[in-house]
Amino acid sequence: MKHITILAPDYQTNIATVACVAGAYEIFSQANEYYKSNGGREFYVIEIAGVNNNTPLAGGLFSVRTHTLIAQVHKTNLIIIPSLASNFEKAEKSNIDLVNWIGQQYKNGSEVATMCSGAFMLASAGLLHGKNCSTHWNYADKFRSLFPDVNLQAHELITDEDGIYTNGGAYSFLNLVLYLVEKYYDRPTAIFCSKIFQIELDRQSQSPFIIFKGQKQHGDEMVKKAQAYIESQSAARISVNSLSEQFSIGRRNFDRRFIKATGNTPIEYAQRVRIERAKKSFESTRKTINEVMYEVGYADLKAFRQVFKKFTGVSPLAYRRKYNKDGKGE
Structure with a gap:
Protein backbone atom coordinates (compact mmCIF):
# COMPACT_ATOMS: atom_id res chain seq x y z
CA MET A 1 0.00 0.00 0.00
CA LYS A 2 1.32 3.46 -0.89
CA HIS A 3 1.66 6.43 1.40
CA ILE A 4 1.01 10.22 1.35
CA THR A 5 2.39 12.36 4.18
CA ILE A 6 0.96 15.81 4.92
CA LEU A 7 3.31 17.79 7.16
CA ALA A 8 2.20 19.82 10.17
CA PRO A 9 5.12 22.20 10.88
CA ASP A 10 5.74 23.42 14.42
CA TYR A 11 6.82 26.96 13.48
CA GLN A 12 6.11 29.76 10.99
CA THR A 13 2.48 28.62 10.65
CA ASN A 14 -0.63 30.70 10.04
CA ILE A 15 -4.31 30.16 9.32
CA ALA A 16 -3.48 29.26 5.71
CA THR A 17 -1.34 26.41 7.09
CA VAL A 18 -4.44 25.01 8.77
CA ALA A 19 -6.44 25.27 5.55
CA CYS A 20 -3.71 23.52 3.55
CA VAL A 21 -3.39 20.62 5.99
CA ALA A 22 -7.15 20.14 6.38
CA GLY A 23 -7.95 20.69 2.69
CA ALA A 24 -5.30 18.28 1.43
CA TYR A 25 -6.32 15.62 3.92
CA GLU A 26 -10.02 15.89 3.07
CA ILE A 27 -9.58 15.88 -0.72
CA PHE A 28 -7.12 12.98 -0.77
CA SER A 29 -9.39 11.03 1.59
CA GLN A 30 -12.31 11.61 -0.78
CA ALA A 31 -10.15 10.58 -3.73
CA ASN A 32 -9.27 7.36 -1.92
CA GLU A 33 -12.90 6.49 -1.30
CA TYR A 34 -13.97 7.24 -4.88
CA TYR A 35 -11.03 5.35 -6.37
CA LYS A 36 -11.66 2.26 -4.22
CA SER A 37 -15.40 2.30 -4.97
CA ASN A 38 -14.61 2.22 -8.69
CA GLY A 39 -12.32 -0.79 -8.48
CA GLY A 40 -8.99 0.99 -7.98
CA ARG A 41 -6.38 -1.08 -6.19
CA GLU A 42 -3.44 1.23 -5.51
CA PHE A 43 -5.01 3.59 -3.00
CA TYR A 44 -3.00 5.40 -0.31
CA VAL A 45 -2.56 5.63 3.41
CA ILE A 46 -2.91 9.36 4.09
CA GLU A 47 -1.30 10.64 7.28
CA ILE A 48 -0.61 13.99 8.89
CA ALA A 49 2.89 13.90 10.37
CA GLY A 50 4.97 16.26 12.48
CA VAL A 51 7.68 16.36 15.12
CA ASN A 52 5.08 16.28 17.93
CA ASN A 53 1.89 14.32 18.52
CA ASN A 54 -0.08 17.51 19.08
CA THR A 55 1.05 20.42 16.94
CA PRO A 56 -0.10 24.01 17.56
CA LEU A 57 -0.79 26.03 14.40
CA ALA A 58 -1.36 29.75 13.74
CA GLY A 59 0.09 30.88 17.05
CA GLY A 60 -1.91 28.32 19.03
CA LEU A 61 -5.26 29.39 17.60
CA PHE A 62 -5.60 25.87 16.17
CA SER A 63 -3.88 22.58 16.80
CA VAL A 64 -3.70 19.31 14.93
CA ARG A 65 -3.29 15.84 16.41
CA THR A 66 -0.88 14.18 14.03
CA HIS A 67 -1.34 10.57 12.96
CA THR A 68 2.36 9.88 13.30
CA LEU A 69 5.77 11.43 13.87
CA ILE A 70 8.17 12.01 11.00
CA ALA A 71 10.74 9.82 12.79
CA GLN A 72 8.32 6.91 12.35
CA VAL A 73 7.81 7.52 8.61
CA HIS A 74 10.68 5.64 6.99
CA LYS A 75 9.25 5.58 3.47
CA THR A 76 6.54 7.68 1.81
CA ASN A 77 5.56 8.28 -1.80
CA LEU A 78 4.53 11.94 -1.50
CA ILE A 79 5.26 14.66 1.04
CA ILE A 80 3.04 17.74 1.15
CA ILE A 81 4.42 20.94 2.70
CA PRO A 82 1.67 23.44 3.60
CA SER A 83 1.79 27.22 3.47
CA LEU A 84 3.97 29.00 6.05
CA ALA A 85 4.00 32.40 7.71
CA SER A 86 6.07 35.28 6.32
CA ASN A 87 9.11 35.27 8.65
CA PHE A 88 10.96 33.02 6.23
CA GLU A 89 14.47 33.88 7.35
CA LYS A 90 13.90 31.72 10.45
CA ALA A 91 12.18 28.84 8.71
CA GLU A 92 15.25 26.67 8.26
CA LYS A 93 16.39 27.04 11.90
CA SER A 94 12.97 26.57 13.49
CA ASN A 95 11.95 23.64 11.31
CA ILE A 96 15.38 22.06 10.97
CA ASP A 97 14.13 18.53 11.76
CA LEU A 98 11.46 18.74 9.07
CA VAL A 99 13.90 20.25 6.57
CA ASN A 100 16.43 17.48 7.12
CA TRP A 101 13.75 14.79 6.97
CA ILE A 102 12.36 16.14 3.69
CA GLY A 103 15.83 16.17 2.14
CA GLN A 104 16.52 12.59 3.20
CA GLN A 105 13.13 11.33 2.01
CA TYR A 106 13.60 12.96 -1.40
CA LYS A 107 16.99 11.26 -1.74
CA ASN A 108 15.24 7.98 -0.93
CA GLY A 109 12.76 8.45 -3.78
CA SER A 110 9.87 10.40 -2.28
CA GLU A 111 8.20 13.14 -4.27
CA VAL A 112 7.56 16.50 -2.60
CA ALA A 113 4.82 19.08 -3.14
CA THR A 114 4.72 22.56 -1.63
CA MET A 115 1.75 24.82 -1.19
CA CYS A 116 2.12 28.59 -1.51
CA SER A 117 4.99 29.80 0.73
CA GLY A 118 5.88 26.24 1.70
CA ALA A 119 8.38 26.61 -1.16
CA PHE A 120 10.62 28.47 1.30
CA MET A 121 10.99 25.32 3.40
CA LEU A 122 11.68 23.23 0.32
CA ALA A 123 14.32 25.69 -0.87
CA SER A 124 15.86 25.62 2.62
CA ALA A 125 16.23 21.87 2.21
CA GLY A 126 18.37 22.56 -0.88
CA LEU A 127 16.03 20.68 -3.22
CA LEU A 128 15.20 23.56 -5.55
CA HIS A 129 18.72 24.48 -6.64
CA GLY A 130 18.60 25.20 -10.39
CA LYS A 131 14.95 24.09 -10.61
CA ASN A 132 11.77 25.89 -11.59
CA CYS A 133 9.51 26.83 -8.73
CA SER A 134 6.39 28.86 -7.95
CA THR A 135 5.12 30.50 -4.77
CA HIS A 136 2.68 33.24 -3.85
CA TRP A 137 3.30 36.21 -6.17
CA ASN A 138 3.36 38.50 -3.13
CA TYR A 139 6.45 36.71 -1.80
CA ALA A 140 8.34 36.58 -5.08
CA ASP A 141 10.85 39.33 -4.29
CA LYS A 142 11.61 37.89 -0.86
CA PHE A 143 12.06 34.41 -2.34
CA ARG A 144 14.44 35.65 -5.05
CA SER A 145 16.55 37.50 -2.48
CA LEU A 146 16.86 34.44 -0.22
CA PHE A 147 17.24 31.82 -2.96
CA PRO A 148 18.79 33.40 -6.07
CA ASP A 149 19.84 29.98 -7.38
CA VAL A 150 16.19 28.90 -7.86
CA ASN A 151 14.35 29.65 -11.11
CA LEU A 152 11.26 31.29 -9.66
CA GLN A 153 8.31 31.26 -12.09
CA ALA A 154 5.91 33.53 -10.20
CA HIS A 155 3.33 33.55 -13.01
CA GLU A 156 2.95 29.76 -12.96
CA LEU A 157 0.25 28.22 -10.82
CA ILE A 158 1.96 24.81 -10.69
CA THR A 159 5.46 23.59 -11.51
CA ASP A 160 6.36 19.92 -11.93
CA GLU A 161 10.03 18.94 -12.18
CA ASP A 162 12.05 15.93 -11.01
CA GLY A 163 9.41 14.76 -8.54
CA ILE A 164 8.98 18.21 -7.02
CA TYR A 165 5.71 20.11 -7.31
CA THR A 166 5.19 23.74 -6.30
CA ASN A 167 2.23 26.06 -6.60
CA GLY A 168 1.20 29.69 -6.41
CA GLY A 169 -0.48 31.58 -3.64
CA ALA A 170 -3.07 31.17 -0.94
CA TYR A 171 -6.02 28.89 -1.71
CA SER A 172 -4.71 27.90 -5.12
CA PHE A 173 -3.30 24.95 -3.16
CA LEU A 174 -6.66 23.35 -3.98
CA ASN A 175 -5.67 23.32 -7.66
CA LEU A 176 -2.38 21.66 -6.77
CA VAL A 177 -4.21 18.96 -4.82
CA LEU A 178 -6.42 18.21 -7.84
CA TYR A 179 -3.30 18.07 -10.03
CA LEU A 180 -1.76 15.55 -7.63
CA VAL A 181 -4.97 13.52 -7.42
CA GLU A 182 -4.82 13.09 -11.19
CA LYS A 183 -1.15 12.14 -11.00
CA TYR A 184 -1.55 9.66 -8.15
CA TYR A 185 -4.99 8.26 -9.01
CA ASP A 186 -6.43 9.11 -12.44
CA ARG A 187 -8.33 11.76 -14.40
CA PRO A 188 -11.84 10.52 -13.49
CA THR A 189 -10.97 10.75 -9.78
CA ALA A 190 -9.68 14.30 -10.23
CA ILE A 191 -12.86 15.27 -12.09
CA PHE A 192 -14.98 13.77 -9.33
CA CYS A 193 -13.08 15.71 -6.63
CA SER A 194 -13.31 18.87 -8.74
CA LYS A 195 -17.09 18.54 -8.80
CA ILE A 196 -17.53 17.51 -5.17
CA PHE A 197 -15.37 20.35 -3.83
CA GLN A 198 -16.28 22.78 -6.63
CA ILE A 199 -12.69 23.56 -7.57
CA GLU A 200 -11.88 24.68 -11.10
CA LEU A 201 -9.90 21.99 -12.90
CA ASP A 202 -6.76 22.60 -14.99
CA ARG A 203 -5.94 26.16 -13.89
CA GLN A 204 -2.45 26.95 -15.17
CA SER A 205 -1.60 30.52 -14.20
CA GLN A 206 -1.78 32.94 -11.29
CA SER A 207 -1.04 35.90 -13.58
CA PRO A 208 -4.60 37.35 -13.43
CA PHE A 209 -4.23 37.69 -9.65
CA ILE A 210 -0.81 39.36 -9.53
CA ILE A 211 -0.69 42.93 -8.24
CA PHE A 212 2.51 44.47 -9.58
CA LYS A 213 4.17 46.56 -6.89
CA GLY A 214 7.61 46.91 -8.43
CA GLN A 215 10.53 44.85 -7.20
CA LYS A 216 12.10 47.15 -4.59
CA GLN A 217 13.81 44.69 -2.25
CA HIS A 218 17.28 45.23 -3.63
CA GLY A 219 20.17 47.49 -2.73
CA ASP A 220 20.86 49.24 -6.03
Whole structure:
Protein backbone atom coordinates (compact mmCIF):
# COMPACT_ATOMS: atom_id res chain seq x y z
CA MET A 1 0.00 0.00 0.00
CA LYS A 2 1.32 3.46 -0.89
CA HIS A 3 1.66 6.43 1.40
CA ILE A 4 1.01 10.22 1.35
CA THR A 5 2.39 12.36 4.18
CA ILE A 6 0.96 15.81 4.92
CA LEU A 7 3.31 17.79 7.16
CA ALA A 8 2.20 19.82 10.17
CA PRO A 9 5.12 22.20 10.88
CA ASP A 10 5.74 23.42 14.42
CA TYR A 11 6.82 26.96 13.48
CA GLN A 12 6.11 29.76 10.99
CA THR A 13 2.48 28.62 10.65
CA ASN A 14 -0.63 30.70 10.04
CA ILE A 15 -4.31 30.16 9.32
CA ALA A 16 -3.48 29.26 5.71
CA THR A 17 -1.34 26.41 7.09
CA VAL A 18 -4.44 25.01 8.77
CA ALA A 19 -6.44 25.27 5.55
CA CYS A 20 -3.71 23.52 3.55
CA VAL A 21 -3.39 20.62 5.99
CA ALA A 22 -7.15 20.14 6.38
CA GLY A 23 -7.95 20.69 2.69
CA ALA A 24 -5.30 18.28 1.43
CA TYR A 25 -6.32 15.62 3.92
CA GLU A 26 -10.02 15.89 3.07
CA ILE A 27 -9.58 15.88 -0.72
CA PHE A 28 -7.12 12.98 -0.77
CA SER A 29 -9.39 11.03 1.59
CA GLN A 30 -12.31 11.61 -0.78
CA ALA A 31 -10.15 10.58 -3.73
CA ASN A 32 -9.27 7.36 -1.92
CA GLU A 33 -12.90 6.49 -1.30
CA TYR A 34 -13.97 7.24 -4.88
CA TYR A 35 -11.03 5.35 -6.37
CA LYS A 36 -11.66 2.26 -4.22
CA SER A 37 -15.40 2.30 -4.97
CA ASN A 38 -14.61 2.22 -8.69
CA GLY A 39 -12.32 -0.79 -8.48
CA GLY A 40 -8.99 0.99 -7.98
CA ARG A 41 -6.38 -1.08 -6.19
CA GLU A 42 -3.44 1.23 -5.51
CA PHE A 43 -5.01 3.59 -3.00
CA TYR A 44 -3.00 5.40 -0.31
CA VAL A 45 -2.56 5.63 3.41
CA ILE A 46 -2.91 9.36 4.09
CA GLU A 47 -1.30 10.64 7.28
CA ILE A 48 -0.61 13.99 8.89
CA ALA A 49 2.89 13.90 10.37
CA GLY A 50 4.97 16.26 12.48
CA VAL A 51 7.68 16.36 15.12
CA ASN A 52 5.08 16.28 17.93
CA ASN A 53 1.89 14.32 18.52
CA ASN A 54 -0.08 17.51 19.08
CA THR A 55 1.05 20.42 16.94
CA PRO A 56 -0.10 24.01 17.56
CA LEU A 57 -0.79 26.03 14.40
CA ALA A 58 -1.36 29.75 13.74
CA GLY A 59 0.09 30.88 17.05
CA GLY A 60 -1.91 28.32 19.03
CA LEU A 61 -5.26 29.39 17.60
CA PHE A 62 -5.60 25.87 16.17
CA SER A 63 -3.88 22.58 16.80
CA VAL A 64 -3.70 19.31 14.93
CA ARG A 65 -3.29 15.84 16.41
CA THR A 66 -0.88 14.18 14.03
CA HIS A 67 -1.34 10.57 12.96
CA THR A 68 2.36 9.88 13.30
CA LEU A 69 5.77 11.43 13.87
CA ILE A 70 8.17 12.01 11.00
CA ALA A 71 10.74 9.82 12.79
CA GLN A 72 8.32 6.91 12.35
CA VAL A 73 7.81 7.52 8.61
CA HIS A 74 10.68 5.64 6.99
CA LYS A 75 9.25 5.58 3.47
CA THR A 76 6.54 7.68 1.81
CA ASN A 77 5.56 8.28 -1.80
CA LEU A 78 4.53 11.94 -1.50
CA ILE A 79 5.26 14.66 1.04
CA ILE A 80 3.04 17.74 1.15
CA ILE A 81 4.42 20.94 2.70
CA PRO A 82 1.67 23.44 3.60
CA SER A 83 1.79 27.22 3.47
CA LEU A 84 3.97 29.00 6.05
CA ALA A 85 4.00 32.40 7.71
CA SER A 86 6.07 35.28 6.32
CA ASN A 87 9.11 35.27 8.65
CA PHE A 88 10.96 33.02 6.23
CA GLU A 89 14.47 33.88 7.35
CA LYS A 90 13.90 31.72 10.45
CA ALA A 91 12.18 28.84 8.71
CA GLU A 92 15.25 26.67 8.26
CA LYS A 93 16.39 27.04 11.90
CA SER A 94 12.97 26.57 13.49
CA ASN A 95 11.95 23.64 11.31
CA ILE A 96 15.38 22.06 10.97
CA ASP A 97 14.13 18.53 11.76
CA LEU A 98 11.46 18.74 9.07
CA VAL A 99 13.90 20.25 6.57
CA ASN A 100 16.43 17.48 7.12
CA TRP A 101 13.75 14.79 6.97
CA ILE A 102 12.36 16.14 3.69
CA GLY A 103 15.83 16.17 2.14
CA GLN A 104 16.52 12.59 3.20
CA GLN A 105 13.13 11.33 2.01
CA TYR A 106 13.60 12.96 -1.40
CA LYS A 107 16.99 11.26 -1.74
CA ASN A 108 15.24 7.98 -0.93
CA GLY A 109 12.76 8.45 -3.78
CA SER A 110 9.87 10.40 -2.28
CA GLU A 111 8.20 13.14 -4.27
CA VAL A 112 7.56 16.50 -2.60
CA ALA A 113 4.82 19.08 -3.14
CA THR A 114 4.72 22.56 -1.63
CA MET A 115 1.75 24.82 -1.19
CA CYS A 116 2.12 28.59 -1.51
CA SER A 117 4.99 29.80 0.73
CA GLY A 118 5.88 26.24 1.70
CA ALA A 119 8.38 26.61 -1.16
CA PHE A 120 10.62 28.47 1.30
CA MET A 121 10.99 25.32 3.40
CA LEU A 122 11.68 23.23 0.32
CA ALA A 123 14.32 25.69 -0.87
CA SER A 124 15.86 25.62 2.62
CA ALA A 125 16.23 21.87 2.21
CA GLY A 126 18.37 22.56 -0.88
CA LEU A 127 16.03 20.68 -3.22
CA LEU A 128 15.20 23.56 -5.55
CA HIS A 129 18.72 24.48 -6.64
CA GLY A 130 18.60 25.20 -10.39
CA LYS A 131 14.95 24.09 -10.61
CA ASN A 132 11.77 25.89 -11.59
CA CYS A 133 9.51 26.83 -8.73
CA SER A 134 6.39 28.86 -7.95
CA THR A 135 5.12 30.50 -4.77
CA HIS A 136 2.68 33.24 -3.85
CA TRP A 137 3.30 36.21 -6.17
CA ASN A 138 3.36 38.50 -3.13
CA TYR A 139 6.45 36.71 -1.80
CA ALA A 140 8.34 36.58 -5.08
CA ASP A 141 10.85 39.33 -4.29
CA LYS A 142 11.61 37.89 -0.86
CA PHE A 143 12.06 34.41 -2.34
CA ARG A 144 14.44 35.65 -5.05
CA SER A 145 16.55 37.50 -2.48
CA LEU A 146 16.86 34.44 -0.22
CA PHE A 147 17.24 31.82 -2.96
CA PRO A 148 18.79 33.40 -6.07
CA ASP A 149 19.84 29.98 -7.38
CA VAL A 150 16.19 28.90 -7.86
CA ASN A 151 14.35 29.65 -11.11
CA LEU A 152 11.26 31.29 -9.66
CA GLN A 153 8.31 31.26 -12.09
CA ALA A 154 5.91 33.53 -10.20
CA HIS A 155 3.33 33.55 -13.01
CA GLU A 156 2.95 29.76 -12.96
CA LEU A 157 0.25 28.22 -10.82
CA ILE A 158 1.96 24.81 -10.69
CA THR A 159 5.46 23.59 -11.51
CA ASP A 160 6.36 19.92 -11.93
CA GLU A 161 10.03 18.94 -12.18
CA ASP A 162 12.05 15.93 -11.01
CA GLY A 163 9.41 14.76 -8.54
CA ILE A 164 8.98 18.21 -7.02
CA TYR A 165 5.71 20.11 -7.31
CA THR A 166 5.19 23.74 -6.30
CA ASN A 167 2.23 26.06 -6.60
CA GLY A 168 1.20 29.69 -6.41
CA GLY A 169 -0.48 31.58 -3.64
CA ALA A 170 -3.07 31.17 -0.94
CA TYR A 171 -6.02 28.89 -1.71
CA SER A 172 -4.71 27.90 -5.12
CA PHE A 173 -3.30 24.95 -3.16
CA LEU A 174 -6.66 23.35 -3.98
CA ASN A 175 -5.67 23.32 -7.66
CA LEU A 176 -2.38 21.66 -6.77
CA VAL A 177 -4.21 18.96 -4.82
CA LEU A 178 -6.42 18.21 -7.84
CA TYR A 179 -3.30 18.07 -10.03
CA LEU A 180 -1.76 15.55 -7.63
CA VAL A 181 -4.97 13.52 -7.42
CA GLU A 182 -4.82 13.09 -11.19
CA LYS A 183 -1.15 12.14 -11.00
CA TYR A 184 -1.55 9.66 -8.15
CA TYR A 185 -4.99 8.26 -9.01
CA ASP A 186 -6.43 9.11 -12.44
CA ARG A 187 -8.33 11.76 -14.40
CA PRO A 188 -11.84 10.52 -13.49
CA THR A 189 -10.97 10.75 -9.78
CA ALA A 190 -9.68 14.30 -10.23
CA ILE A 191 -12.86 15.27 -12.09
CA PHE A 192 -14.98 13.77 -9.33
CA CYS A 193 -13.08 15.71 -6.63
CA SER A 194 -13.31 18.87 -8.74
CA LYS A 195 -17.09 18.54 -8.80
CA ILE A 196 -17.53 17.51 -5.17
CA PHE A 197 -15.37 20.35 -3.83
CA GLN A 198 -16.28 22.78 -6.63
CA ILE A 199 -12.69 23.56 -7.57
CA GLU A 200 -11.88 24.68 -11.10
CA LEU A 201 -9.90 21.99 -12.90
CA ASP A 202 -6.76 22.60 -14.99
CA ARG A 203 -5.94 26.16 -13.89
CA GLN A 204 -2.45 26.95 -15.17
CA SER A 205 -1.60 30.52 -14.20
CA GLN A 206 -1.78 32.94 -11.29
CA SER A 207 -1.04 35.90 -13.58
CA PRO A 208 -4.60 37.35 -13.43
CA PHE A 209 -4.23 37.69 -9.65
CA ILE A 210 -0.81 39.36 -9.53
CA ILE A 211 -0.69 42.93 -8.24
CA PHE A 212 2.51 44.47 -9.58
CA LYS A 213 4.17 46.56 -6.89
CA GLY A 214 7.61 46.91 -8.43
CA GLN A 215 10.53 44.85 -7.20
CA LYS A 216 12.10 47.15 -4.59
CA GLN A 217 13.81 44.69 -2.25
CA HIS A 218 17.28 45.23 -3.63
CA GLY A 219 20.17 47.49 -2.73
CA ASP A 220 20.86 49.24 -6.03
CA GLU A 221 19.98 52.90 -5.42
CA MET A 222 20.48 53.85 -9.06
CA VAL A 223 17.93 51.26 -10.13
CA LYS A 224 15.48 52.43 -7.46
CA LYS A 225 15.70 55.97 -8.83
CA ALA A 226 15.16 54.65 -12.34
CA GLN A 227 12.12 52.68 -11.15
CA ALA A 228 10.68 55.79 -9.50
CA TYR A 229 11.15 57.75 -12.72
CA ILE A 230 9.48 55.04 -14.84
CA GLU A 231 6.55 54.90 -12.42
CA SER A 232 6.13 58.68 -12.51
CA GLN A 233 6.03 58.62 -16.31
CA SER A 234 3.73 55.64 -16.76
CA ALA A 235 1.75 57.22 -19.60
CA ALA A 236 4.78 58.57 -21.46
CA ARG A 237 7.09 56.78 -23.88
CA ILE A 238 10.29 55.86 -22.04
CA SER A 239 13.63 56.12 -23.81
CA VAL A 240 15.99 53.72 -22.08
CA ASN A 241 18.98 55.39 -23.75
CA SER A 242 17.93 58.76 -22.30
CA LEU A 243 17.28 57.15 -18.92
CA SER A 244 20.71 55.57 -18.78
CA GLU A 245 22.26 58.90 -19.75
CA GLN A 246 20.53 60.55 -16.79
CA PHE A 247 22.54 58.27 -14.52
CA SER A 248 25.76 58.63 -16.54
CA ILE A 249 25.94 54.92 -17.27
CA GLY A 250 26.18 52.99 -20.54
CA ARG A 251 23.03 51.37 -21.89
CA ARG A 252 24.29 47.79 -21.64
CA ASN A 253 25.49 48.24 -18.07
CA PHE A 254 22.24 50.01 -17.16
CA ASP A 255 20.18 47.12 -18.56
CA ARG A 256 22.35 44.57 -16.77
CA ARG A 257 21.96 46.26 -13.38
CA PHE A 258 18.23 46.80 -13.86
CA ILE A 259 17.61 43.16 -14.78
CA LYS A 260 19.73 41.92 -11.88
CA ALA A 261 17.82 44.09 -9.40
CA THR A 262 14.25 43.68 -10.65
CA GLY A 263 14.14 40.59 -12.84
CA ASN A 264 12.78 42.72 -15.69
CA THR A 265 14.34 44.76 -18.46
CA PRO A 266 13.56 48.50 -18.20
CA ILE A 267 11.06 48.16 -21.07
CA GLU A 268 9.31 45.21 -19.39
CA TYR A 269 9.18 47.14 -16.13
CA ALA A 270 7.56 50.13 -17.85
CA GLN A 271 5.07 47.78 -19.51
CA ARG A 272 4.14 46.19 -16.20
CA VAL A 273 3.64 49.61 -14.58
CA ARG A 274 1.32 50.63 -17.42
CA ILE A 275 -0.63 47.38 -17.35
CA GLU A 276 -1.11 47.60 -13.59
CA ARG A 277 -2.52 51.08 -14.03
CA ALA A 278 -4.84 49.78 -16.76
CA LYS A 279 -6.04 46.93 -14.52
CA LYS A 280 -7.01 49.36 -11.77
CA SER A 281 -8.91 51.48 -14.28
CA PHE A 282 -10.79 48.44 -15.60
CA GLU A 283 -11.66 47.41 -12.04
CA SER A 284 -12.96 50.76 -10.84
CA THR A 285 -14.22 52.82 -13.81
CA ARG A 286 -16.59 52.45 -16.75
CA LYS A 287 -14.00 53.61 -19.28
CA THR A 288 -13.81 51.81 -22.60
CA ILE A 289 -10.85 49.68 -23.66
CA ASN A 290 -9.69 52.46 -25.98
CA GLU A 291 -9.98 55.12 -23.27
CA VAL A 292 -7.88 53.09 -20.87
CA MET A 293 -5.39 52.22 -23.60
CA TYR A 294 -4.74 55.90 -24.37
CA GLU A 295 -4.70 56.76 -20.67
CA VAL A 296 -1.78 54.43 -20.00
CA GLY A 297 0.22 55.48 -23.03
CA TYR A 298 -0.67 53.03 -25.80
CA ALA A 299 -1.90 54.12 -29.22
CA ASP A 300 -2.18 50.73 -30.94
CA LEU A 301 -4.99 48.45 -29.76
CA LYS A 302 -3.33 45.25 -30.97
CA ALA A 303 -0.10 46.05 -29.14
CA PHE A 304 -2.02 46.95 -25.97
CA ARG A 305 -3.94 43.68 -26.06
CA GLN A 306 -0.77 41.66 -26.59
CA VAL A 307 1.08 43.28 -23.69
CA PHE A 308 -1.98 43.12 -21.42
CA LYS A 309 -2.43 39.39 -22.06
CA LYS A 310 1.30 38.76 -21.64
CA PHE A 311 1.17 39.95 -18.03
CA THR A 312 -2.35 38.96 -17.00
CA GLY A 313 -3.07 35.88 -19.06
CA VAL A 314 -6.38 37.32 -20.29
CA SER A 315 -7.58 40.00 -22.72
CA PRO A 316 -8.47 43.52 -21.50
CA LEU A 317 -12.15 42.85 -22.16
CA ALA A 318 -12.12 39.53 -20.29
CA TYR A 319 -10.35 41.17 -17.37
CA ARG A 320 -12.88 43.99 -17.15
CA ARG A 321 -15.79 41.55 -17.34
CA LYS A 322 -14.30 39.51 -14.51
CA TYR A 323 -13.44 42.30 -12.07
CA ASN A 324 -15.91 45.10 -12.82
CA LYS A 325 -19.55 44.31 -12.11
CA ASP A 326 -20.53 46.97 -14.67
CA GLY A 327 -18.02 45.69 -17.24
CA LYS A 328 -20.14 44.38 -20.08
CA GLY A 329 -19.31 44.47 -23.76
CA GLU A 330 -17.28 47.24 -25.36
